[in-house]
Every structure is written in structure tokens, then in C-alpha cells.
Amino acid sequence: MNFQIPIGPQHPALKEPIGLRITVDGEIIREADLRLGYNHRGIEKLAESKTWIQNIYLMERICGICSHSHTTCYVQGVEKLMEIQAPKRGLYIRTLVAELERIHSHLLWLGVAGHEAGFDSFFMYVWRDREIVMDILEIISGNRVHYAINTIGGVRRDLDELQVKNILDSLSVLRKRSEYYLNLGTTEPSFVARLAGVGYLSKEDALALCAVGPTLRASGVPMDVRKDDPYAVYDEVPFEVCTADTGDVLGRTVVRIKELFQSYNIIEYLLKNLPTGPIAVRAPRRPKSNEVVSRYEAPRGENIHYIKSNGTEKPERLKVRAPTLGNYAATIKMLKNGFIADVPLIFAAIDPCICCAERAVAIVDARTGQEKIVSTSSLKQLKQNVSPNKERKREVVWPL
Amino acid sequence: MKIGAFIPELLRHLAKKPATVDYPFKKLEVPKGFRGSPYLKPELCIVCRACERDCPAEAIEITSLSEAEKKFRMIIHNDRCVHCAQCVDSCPTGAMLIDTRFEIADYDRHNLKMQWDYIRAVVKPKSEPKSDQAKS
Amino acid sequence: MATVRTLVYLFIYPGLLFIFIYSTFCEWYDRKLYARLQNRMGPTHTGRGGILQPIADFFKLMSKEDIVPERADKGMFSALPAFGLAIVSTAMLLIPVWNYQLSQPSLISFNGDLIVLLYLLTLPTFIFFLAGWSSTNLFSTIGATRVLTMLFGYEVPLFLAVLSPAILANSWRLAEIAAFYRQRPWLMLVNLLGFVIALISVQAKLERTPFDIPHAETEIVGGTFTEYSGKKLALFRLMLDVELVVASALLATVFLGGFPGGFWLGLLNFIIKTLVVIFILSLIRATTSRIRVDQVVSFSWRYLAPLAVLQLLIVILVKGLIS
Amino acid sequence: MLTKLTRWSRLKSPWILHLNTGACNACDIEVVAALTPRFDVERFGILLKATPRHADVIICTGPATRQMKDRLIRIYEQTPEPKFVIAAGACAMSGCVYRGAYNVIGGIDQLIPVDVYVPGCPVRPDAVIDAVVKLLNKL
Amino acid sequence: MNDQILIEKAKEGLKEKILNIANPAPRRIFLKVAVDNLLETISWLKNEQGFTHLSTISGVDLGPSFEILYHFANNFCSFTIRTEIPRDNPSLPSICQLIPGAILYERELQDMLGLNVQNIPDPRPLLLPDDWPAGNYPLRKDWKFERPAEVIPGGKK
Ligand code: SF4
Ligand code: SF4
Ligand code: SF4
Ligand code: SF4
Ligand code: SF4
Numbered sequence A: 001m002n003f004q005i006p007i008g009p010q011h012p013a014l015k016e017p018i019g020l021r022i023t024v025d026g027e028i029i030r031e032a033d034l035r036l037g038y039n040h041r042g043i044e045k046l047a048e049s050k051t052w053i054q055n056i057y058l059m060e061r062i063c064g065i066c067s068h069s070h071t072t073c074y075v076q077g078v079e080k081l082m083e084i085q086a087p088k089r090g091l092y093i094r095t096l097v098a099e100l101e102r103i104h105s106h107l108l109w110l111g112v113a114g115h116e117a118g119f120d121s122f123f124m125y126v127w128r129d130r131e132i133v134m135d136i137l138e139i140i141s142g143n144r145v146h147y148a149i150n151t152i153g154g155v156r157r158d159l160d161e162l163q164v165k166n167i168l169d170s171l172s173v174l175r176k177r178s179e180y181y182l183n184l185g186t187t188e189p190s191f192v193a194r195l196a197g198v199g200y201l202s203k204e205d206a207l208a209l210c211a212v213g214p215t216l217r218a219s220g221v222p223m224d225v226r227k228d229d230p231y232a233v234y235d236e237v238p239f240e241v242c243t244a245d246t247g248d249v250l251g252r253t254v255v256r257i258k259e260l261f262q263s264y265n266i267i268e269y270l271l272k273n274l275p276t277g278p279i280a281v282r283a284p285r286r287p288k289s290n291e292v293v294s295r296y297e298a299p300r301g302e303n304i305h306y307i308k309s310n311g312t313e314k315p316e317r318l319k320v321r322a323p324t325l326g327n328y329a330a331t332i333k334m335l336k337n338g339f340i341a342d343v344p345l346i347f348a349a350i351d352p353c354i355c356c357a358e359r360a361v362a363i364v365d366a367r368t369g370q371e372k373i374v375s376t377s378s379l380k381q382l383k384q385n386v387s388p389n390k391e392r393k394r395e396v397v398w399p400l
Numbered sequence B: 001m002k003i004g005a006f007i008p009e010l011l012r013h014l015a016k017k018p019a020t021v022d023y024p025f026k027k028l029e030v031p032k033g034f035r036g037s038p039y040l041k042p043e044l045c046i047v048c049r050a051c052e053r054d055c056p057a058e059a060i061e062i063t064s065l066s067e068a069e070k071k072f073r074m075i076i077h078n079d080r081c082v083h084c085a086q087c088v089d090s091c092p093t094g095a096m097l098i099d100t101r102f103e104i105a106d107y108d109r110h111n112l113k114m115q116w117d118y119i120r121a122v123v124k125p126k127s128e129p130k131s132d133q134a135k136s
Numbered sequence C: 001m002a003t004v005r006t007l008v009y010l011f012i013y014p015g016l017l018f019i020f021i022y023s024t025f026c027e028w029y030d031r032k033l034y035a036r037l038q039n040r041m042g043p044t045h046t047g048r049g050g051i052l053q054p055i056a057d058f059f060k061l062m063s064k065e066d067i068v069p070e071r072a073d074k075g076m077f078s079a080l081p082a083f084g085l086a087i088v089s090t091a092m093l094l095i096p097v098w099n100y101q102l103s104q105p106s107l108i109s110f111n112g113d114l115i116v117l118l119y120l121l122t123l124p125t126f127i128f129f130l131a132g133w134s135s136t137n138l139f140s141t142i143g144a145t146r147v148l149t150m151l152f153g154y155e156v157p158l159f160l161a162v163l164s165p166a167i168l169a170n171s172w173r174l175a176e177i178a179a180f181y182r183q184r185p186w187l188m189l190v191n192l193l194g195f196v197i198a199l200i201s202v203q204a205k206l207e208r209t210p211f212d213i214p215h216a217e218t219e220i221v222g223g224t225f226t227e228y229s230g231k232k233l234a235l236f237r238l239m240l241d242v243e244l245v246v247a248s249a250l251l252a253t254v255f256l257g258g259f260p261g262g263f264w265l266g267l268l269n270f271i272i273k274t275l276v277v278i279f280i281l282s283l284i285r286a287t288t289s290r291i292r293v294d295q296v297v298s299f300s301w302r303y304l305a306p307l308a309v310l311q312l313l314i315v316i317l318v319k320g321l322i323s
Numbered sequence D: 001m002l003t004k005l006t007r008w009s010r011l012k013s014p015w016i017l018h019l020n021t022g023a024c025n026a027c028d029i030e031v032v033a034a035l036t037p038r039f040d041v042e043r044f045g046i047l048l049k050a051t052p053r054h055a056d057v058i059i060c061t062g063p064a065t066r067q068m069k070d071r072l073i074r075i076y077e078q079t080p081e082p083k084f085v086i087a088a089g090a091c092a093m094s095g096c097v098y099r100g101a102y103n104v105i106g107g108i109d110q111l112i113p114v115d116v117y118v119p120g121c122p123v124r125p126d127a128v129i130d131a132v133v134k135l136l137n138k139l
Numbered sequence E: 001m002n003d004q005i006l007i008e009k010a011k012e013g014l015k016e017k018i019l020n021i022a023n024p025a026p027r028r029i030f031l032k033v034a035v036d037n038l039l040e041t042i043s044w045l046k047n048e049q050g051f052t053h054l055s056t057i058s059g060v061d062l063g064p065s066f067e068i069l070y071h072f073a074n075n076f077c078s079f080t081i082r083t084e085i086p087r088d089n090p091s092l093p094s095i096c097q098l099i100p101g102a103i104l105y106e107r108e109l110q111d112m113l114g115l116n117v118q119n120i121p122d123p124r125p126l127l128l129p130d131d132w133p134a135g136n137y138p139l140r141k142d143w144k145f146e147r148p149a150e151v152i153p154g155g156k157k
């Protein structure tokens, strides 16, 4: 029994639209194809028609989860183009928000992994504790998700003593909870049974397919832009690159939880050593004509922006490669010969945020059946066949 | 591997008060710096259009009603605004401000517009002019 | 008098009226408990403490537009929910409640009703299978095959686990089994292992986490129910609730000594014992994550079935000892 | 009496379907956050449903992208009557910062009728609750 | 190992193939080669210098030509190889044999800039939305988008 299942674009496992078609044999996946483009908005083109300032907010909205990573990556690049240097305190706050974002993102992921595995209580507890980070971020920046704290030349909001104290207090709560989750997530038998050995990616494959972030590190490759290519103040802050060598979803979970602890340490260090001084410098409106490659370690892996200026108020070219896109090729590899039940988990394990990857319209494979023609994606056809519910608006009447 | 590792935590919380807030019956406090919707103090606006230029979402629209009287109309489209507060940072005179409301859901998009008709003010920009950059 | 009693039995308690109201209550109880275990409130603002929530859901679904997919097998698609509801309600009538004398424990009681009840509880599984299959949606079809695959996993352990107390009591009649254990309460302990196995199997039968595989939202959308809407979905939900009550009542009868004490005390007994069983089921639901369908089968054959056999052996041994 | 019962049951049990039509994620996680212990919309009988067949309220986040256009309309049609649409976030209302991008149609009200607009970028979970309450008041 | 050593090694290993090599900032190296030498350069970089990680490929429309940048990275440096191809014959070789993970980026190039990537393992045209008209490449500078008018439903205020 061989049949194809479309997953998405509207699918409860994916909070974002994506078309994933898997060919299954019973419960085993033989073939997997991705269809992106549901979320493609045309940001790279749009960026060319917006000013340097407006683009900060556009970059922020490439993705809602690592919004700070895109703005930081962009702003760092632009600062280099404009030949200015953000003041130390600004950089510290920028790094602080980056690490808080990493915590929020990893906790979010941990909850989602629980949810995908049908472990709803775990999801609920993790997300309950995630609200603590959200509160911190809201207090620092004035919004729960789009912090808008970066600006060209520094950051927009300062911290005061009370906030610092609050953050440190909340952090100790979070650290305790994270220990509990680490303990729980790796001991609850039904959960571990779902994670261990699933979505295996060998070290060689991970390197060949250019995977990034925790996906790569869980395959035993210690690659982290924060260490390899330090930006902001990462060259001053002590931390370790976390790896695992199992290469499966469990490994990715462990890497993420370990990174949480690293982030707590980094934040404590940052807050204890916060320098005084201004938080931003004035920036010119136009950079010189130049180009720059800016890299950033987002919660999901390496984020890279290539920015080219032409001396005007608007960029000449702004190329964004968000981490999720870098992991798709590896995902297809991981899906093969897995179980249907594992699709959401494997998929979630790279922590996909489709919105960022979609800036690069990539269709890994739009058709599966040979006979199907690409022009109307086969997915669409299939969906129509399956639920050909024509407009039949009936009067709603009481049934009795 | 522990069977039922989660049970103690679950049972502990059964007796505890839930983490749920009683919204909407009890209003929530937003933090002091929360970015709600922007609004204008028309008596301070010198119509420099810095806010309109820097707004990433085309949410601010300034039209000139009458050149002779220096009459202008500003519309803030709350349905487009992304609450980034860049306009507040950009405004040289402090005419643009932001409040902390977030419960402004409406049935009609037209109700989400805010509009001011006013005469251009003559005020000196606060201390140093800061065009697009941050307040330090 | 006998006719009145029969009518009351059929339509009021434990017949249709009671079972419907009580099963909506149990759904609320289950949801609320689940939410409280997760440190949430759960339904709160529908009636007192949200107690009317399942009823509101039911009526809302009843009043919604009802869509039958064009490619579905229409007759079967529409008949199944009512059919399933009828089956589980019938099963409820076999549970010995109310007038608890061995001579006439319930109006429908006969030697071997245990087997009939188990059989009636197996039917809903086939209803789900057919429901999924007849809607021809891909997700439903996968859900349907998963329903069947799972059936092979848990059915045998459930039967074995429920049979062991019956063997010890030397009867196939629910009322007699319950009476037997009420006279010798300490013998209930012998069946402890069987109780645990039966709880797990019932959890699987009711398709609740960790066995909610056939309608795993994150994998195959709504699974068997993907295409159901409106009234039919309402009936299906009600059917699941009734099945929950019946299954927990069965476990309470067989393992916890039934519901003695005439009408009022019996009712109280019934409510307390079923709620205890449902509490355990909810706790299992909250503590575990969904497992894969292959893991269900291997789990039940590797652990559940051997343990059930072990339970049988224990029972036979004990039986030899006490006789 | 019956209409009253129907109305009451509808007010008390709005099941939602969450649909991302090209959002940046932030609105989505905030909508999901509304389910979690802090905000717990199940208090009002709100359940997040997986299929449009079971849903009463569609919460749309994100500007309608060209690719999602047909799917959005189809999902809207698949939802049984009576159905309501909430446009959550600046994107779903008007297109937000993506206005003018070639692959963005704009607010979802360009494609399907919308009952409530919720400003915010992203919408706060409490704003979502507020919107649902407003929607129910309108019924 | 630092940038200077790497540049020396590049000069040694590639000799006259280098059209230009720059080191504008620490840990950033830009190397320009002709399209014909692209594959050799990348295999030198991968096999002899151990740069296995391709971050991404950027394409820029320069007007008369397209510039393609391959951003590689390893543990200490971000190495960018750039090449230029003429606008009237926008074709370049696929590097998927060397770097399997490049497939997505090459298809993106095909889609967004209309470049012709030769020997790409998955040559199907890259689609934007399903109904995207052929021959439109959004990232070309001469491609403009006409915004449709927005109709706001609801009463006028
Ligand atoms: S990987 Fe992309 S979508 Fe995901 S959080 Fe990061 S920037 Fe956002
Ligand atoms: S896909 Fe990536 S870039 Fe986009 S929102 Fe998610 S994390 Fe951010
Ligand atoms: S590829 Fe990304 S940046 Fe470009 S339009 Fe699409 S979503 Fe926007
Ligand atoms: S100088 Fe400043 S105030 Fe004057 S027009 Fe330009 S931006 Fe506006
Ligand atoms: S807050 Fe941001 S989006 Fe809103 S009007 Fe001001 S600049 Fe524009």
C-alpha cells in the first residue's frame, strides 16, 4: 500500500504554512518532498525599496522567533558599512537580548517538541515558564516578540538597576526549571522512546548538506558562529559550545537544553559586568558604497546577511539566508525511512520557522508522481480531490 | 528511565492555584515601556515628515490641506502600524508619542484610523536634532 | 410495577438520560482535571466551573452546518455516528447497577454478559475504522488503518486481564463477579496487576494519550474524524464520552467490587468508582507522550500480553490455594 | 427557546482554527501562547482544532501571500457555517511592513470577509482573548 | 591560522586564477575568479583548506552582468568566492557535486535571478507561487512590481 500524504499547508503540526508531501508505504516514509513558497513574501526585493532604517523593522519581521537575530545581523553589517562602532554598553545590551531570545526560542522549541510528540502536559509546563522570559523581554524592550531594540549604531533602550535585579531573579527560577526539564525530558520513557534514534543524521551527511546550528552540533560538529566568528561581545564572554554525538532528535534536544544553561551563564556574566556609558552613537543616513558579510548565531543556527550599499539611502542588495533554509536539505535526508508519526518531530527538530526560509523560494521537490505536472502543484490537485467541498452554503437549521 | 517521572509534578500542581490570569475580567498591567499605538500632539508638530519617512509600515500619512494656512492632516493607520516606536524616536519635537493600549480590536478597519487636522506648529527642535537615531 | 421499573431502567437510570448527562459530566471532569494537572483553569465560564461546557459543545455542533464530503460513502458516513452511539449505550445497560441482588442484579443480566460487554466495546473500534475509511480522506484512511493496527495490540491483553478476575470468581456474569469480590475484598489485591493492564488497554481503546495515535493532531490532522462536522461529530464525541463511562464502569465492576447498595447508595458508589477510574486514566493521559503505532504493538505484545498471562497464572494458583 | 439555546451554545464553545497565511511566526506563537497556562483560553470553551471542518472561528495571521490565496479561500469554504474570521496582527489586517512586496496580497480581507481586526505586531495573547470576547459580543 | 596565511596559501595554490583577493575586515576574505575556474577553486577550497560549509550563495544584479558570491565558512574565517557572468549569457556551473547542500541556493538563484545553472541535479524550474508568470525574475533590477489597489471593506468613516 503506497500512498502520498500531503502535510500542510494548513497542518496542526506546523504553525506555519509549508507543503510537505511524503510517500508512505504503510507507516514508513519512502520519499519526502517539500514545497515552500506559501510564506514567501518577497522581502529581499522589498528591502531594496526601503531605507536603511526602515529595513531594521523589515528584517525584524522576517521571522518572529529570532527577530533579534536578523536585526542584529543586519545592523552589525550596516554599522560596518557606515564605519561606526556601537558603544560597549549598547553591545552588552544587544548581546543580552540575543541570549534572552535564545532562551525563549529554545524553551519554545522544547515545548513544541513535547507537543509534536503528543506530550501536552510537558508543552504546557514549558510554555508556562517561557512566559517568564517573555516578561523580561517585554520589560526591557516594550514588546513580547518584536523587541525593536536594535538601531544602527547601538540599541534604543537602556537598562536600570531594578531591571537588572529582576532579570537575575527570574533567571534563577528559570535555571531551576530547566534542570527539571532536562531531567524529565530525558527520563520519561514514552517521550524518550519517541526521540531516541529518530531522524538520524550522520556527521558526514550533516557536513555535506551544510546543516547549521543545533542540528549540526547534535551530529558532533562543534561549529558555532559565536565562537568561530565572534561578534558583539562574544569574544569577552566565557561560554562553551555544546555538542552531542547521537545525531538524532534526542541529541538535538540535549544540545538545546545545554545551550540554555550556557545562556544563563552568559546573561549573568553580562549583567554583572555591564559597562557604563552611552548605548548608541549617531549614524549617518547614507553609507559609502561597499559590501559586507555579516554572520550571527541564531537559536537555530548560522544566520548570514550579505549587504551591498551603493551610497544611497537604500541598500543595493540585501541577501538573507536564515538558518532554517540551511537545514532543509538535511531534513529530507532525515525523513527518509522514518515513520509517519515521526514526521512532525523530525521536522520540528530542526526547529523550522518557515517564514525565514521562505525568503528564498525553494522548492525541493514539487511533484512525486511522475505523471503530475508541476504547473498546478500536485499538492493542490490532491487537496482538491480529497475535499471537493464546493460552495454549498446551506441554511443552518436546528436539527430537532 | 523512570516510569511516570512527571506524576509528582502534576499532582503537586493539582492542589496549587493555576497559573492562569483572570483576563479579561481583571485587566492586565503592561510594563511601563510597552509600545502601544502612536498618537500625535498636534500643537508640537512642525511637519518635518521625519516620522512618515522612517515608518516602516506606511502607517503615517501626512497630507497638506491648505498650503496657505499651513494646514495639515495626519492619519495614523493603526491597522498597519507595527508598534515599533520608530516615529517617536524620529520626531525632533516630541510631537509623536506612544501609549500603552493594546485592546483596540475592532470590527471595522476604518475605525482603526486616527486622524488629526492641525496648523503647523512653530517650535524649536528639542536640544539637539536627532533625526533617525536613538535617544541615548 | 415491573414495566415501570423496566422503563425507568431503560430510559432514566442507568439508561439513556443518565448515561448522556453523566457522560457529559465525565468529559468535563476529564477536561478540567487534565487542565488542572497542567496548572491551567480548564473550562470555567460555562455554567458553574464550566460544568456545562460539553453540553454547550454538543449543542453548538448540533446547530452547525453538516458537510458530507462528496467522495465519501454517504450512507455509511452518515449512519455510523448514530450506530456507534446506540452500541455504546446498549453496552451501558449491561453494567449491573441499581438493584443489586444476585437473583436479579440488573434487568439485563445473564451468564456471559461479561463477554457480550467486551464484544460491544470492541465494536466502536470498528465504527471508527469504518468512519475513517468511508470518508476517503487520506488522513482519515491512515487513521483508520492505525485504529485496526492498534486493535491487535491492546485487545488481547484487555481480554486476558478482564478474564482473570472472572476465573477467580468462577463466573462470566458481571454481577456475580462483583458480588464475589465484595464478599472477599482481599482477593481484589490478587488482580492488581490485571487492573493496571486493563487500565492501559482501556486507555488505548479510548484512544487517549499515549495511544491517541488514530487521531494524532500533529501527524494526521483529525485522523478518523477529519471529515466529520456538525451533528455527526457531536454524536461521535458523545459516543466517546459514553464509551469512557462504560469502560470505567466495567473496570469498576470487575476489579473494584461493583456498585452495591440499592438505588441511592449504588448511584453514589457508581459515581465514586467511575470517577476514580477516570482520574487514573486522566493522569495517564497527562503524564505520557504519544507513542508510535509500532511501539504500541510491540509494547503490548512484549509487556502487556505476557504480564496478562502472568496474571492469569497467579489467579489460577490463588484459586487452587483457596479452594 | 431553541434559538436561545443555539446562541448560548455558540457563545460558549467557539472552536478555533489557526491559519498562517504567510506570517512572520510571531503572531502564531502568540496565538499558541494564548492556549498555555498563563492565558488558557479553554476557560471560555475555546479549543484549537486541527481541521477546518471542526472549527467555528478562523484566526488568520499573516498577509495573504500569493501562494496561500487559493488555500485560504478553500479552507474558508470548508469550514461549516456559521463561521467567523479574526484577522490577527498588522499583517492580516493590512500587510504590515510587507505592503508592496510582490508576493503579498495585503490584508486577508482582500480575500475573505473578516469579522474582527486585532491590531498588534505581534498580537498579544490577551489581545486575542479580547478580540474573541468582542467577536462573541457581536453575535 | 589567520587570514594572512590563508591568503598566502590561496596565492600559492591558485596562482594566476586569482583575479582579485581582498581582506576588508578580520575573518573576511573575498576572492574573485573567472567562471571557468569556479569549480577548481571551490574544490581547492574544500579539499585542501577544509571549507566544507557553504553558508549561502548570493546573486547580485550589477546591470550588464550578474555577480555570484559563494559564502563559505569554517571555524575561523568566512571565505567568499565571487564570480561574474554576463547578462546576455547568464549561465554558471552547478557545484552540487562538490557541495550537496548547495542545491537549494542554486535553485533559488534560478528562480529569483533567472540564472542558468548547468548540471544542476534537480533542474526543474523553480517556482514562485504556482501561478507565477514565466520569465519574471523578481530580483533583477529591471523587474518592477505594480502594486494593486487596496480596497478596504467596511463603511467609510
Ligand atoms: S530560524 Fe528563522 S524563522 Fe526560525 S526563529 Fe530563526 S529567524 Fe525565525
Ligand atoms: S524561518 Fe528562520 S528567519 Fe524565518 S522566522 Fe523562522 S527562524 Fe526566523
Ligand atoms: S524570500 Fe524572504 S525576504 Fe524575500 S520576499 Fe520571501 S519572505 Fe521576504
Ligand atoms: S531636514 Fe529633517 S525636518 Fe527637514 S525635511 Fe528633511 S527630514 Fe524633514
Ligand atoms: S510605531 Fe512604527 S509603524 Fe507605527 S506609526 Fe510609528 S513608525 Fe510607523
Ligand code: SF4
Pocket (backbone or CB within 6 Å): B040, B044, B045, B046, B047, B048, B049, B050, B051, B052, B090, B091, B092, B093, B094, B095, B096
Ligand atoms: S516627526 Fe514629529 S514633528 Fe515631524 S511630522 Fe512627524 S510628528 Fe510632526
Ligand code: SF4
Pocket (backbone or CB within 6 Å): B048, B050, B090, B091, B092, B125, B129, B130, B131, B132
Ligand atoms: S534636522 Fe530635525 S527636523 Fe530635520 S529631519 Fe532632522 S530631526 Fe527632523
Ligand code: SF4
Pocket (backbone or CB within 6 Å): A061, A064, A146, B082, D023, D024, D025, D026, D027, D028, D061, D062, D063, D088, D089, D090, D091, D092, D096, D097, D120, D121, D122, D123
Ligand atoms: S503582524 Fe507583525 S508579528 Fe504578526 S505576523 Fe505580521 S509582522 Fe509578524
